Amino acid sequence: MGTIRPEQPLQKISDYLRRNFPDFFAEARFQVGDDDYFLYARFGAYLARAIEHGRAPRNQINRGFTVLNKMARASAKHPWIRQMLLSGPLEHIVDAPKARALARKRLSRVAQGYLEGLCE
Numbered sequence: 575m576g577t578i579r580p581e582q583p584l585q586k587i588s589d590y591l592r593r594n595f596p597d598f599f600a601e602a603r604f605q606v607g608d609d610d611y612f613l614y615a616r617f618g619a620y621l622a623r624a625i626e627h628g629r630a631p632r633n634q635i636n637r638g639f640t641v642l643n644k645m646a647r648a649s650a651k652h653p654w655i656r657q658m659l660l661s662g663p664l665e666h667i668v669d670a671p672k673a674r675a676l677a678r679k680r681l682s683r684v685a686q687g688y689l690e691g692l693c694e
Contacts (some may be wrong), residue, residue, distance in 0.1 A: 583652045584610055585645045591617065594637045611658055617641065618663025622670035639680040642667075645684035660688055667693045 588610070592599040598620055601612075606612040615692075621638040624630035642663055649656035667673045667689065677689055 583648045583655060587641060587648065588613075590644065591630055592642050594634075594641075595620075611662060614645070616664035618666035621663065622666040622673040623687070625673040625676055626670045629637070635676070636680065639677065642677075642685050643682040646682055646688065648686075650684070656688070660692065663694055664689050 591613075595617070598617065602613050603615045616657065617638075621635070624638070625635060638663075642659065645655055645659045645663070649659055664685070667677050674689070674693075678686060681689060
């Protein structure tokens with residue numbers, strides 16, 4: 575058995591993000607390289623803008639929330655993912671009223687708890 579590298583818990587989430595948001599993923603990786611913190615922060619900004627401006631179909635927005643829910647699930651075992659989720663994607667969602675309202679309906683209980691903590 576090999577040692578678990580810190581980036582492994584994010585690998586499945588990154589694969590999901592790459593498959594479901596290929597244009598965003600390619601552009602973000604080109605701009606930020608392998609920095610996952612900035613990748614997910616940009617994804618939060620991207621998702622919030624898409625919701626605020628009505629630029630994405632419902633199924634794509636749902637897949638965006640799936641990314642955040644997967645991060646919230648992984649954060650139970652990996653506190654650094656929780657920190658990345660809080661200071662990246664959720665921070666952008668909090669600052670966008672339509673996105674925040676939709677997030678309250680679409681995020682898991684864990685992710686909603688993190689979101690509510692940011693709203694206080």
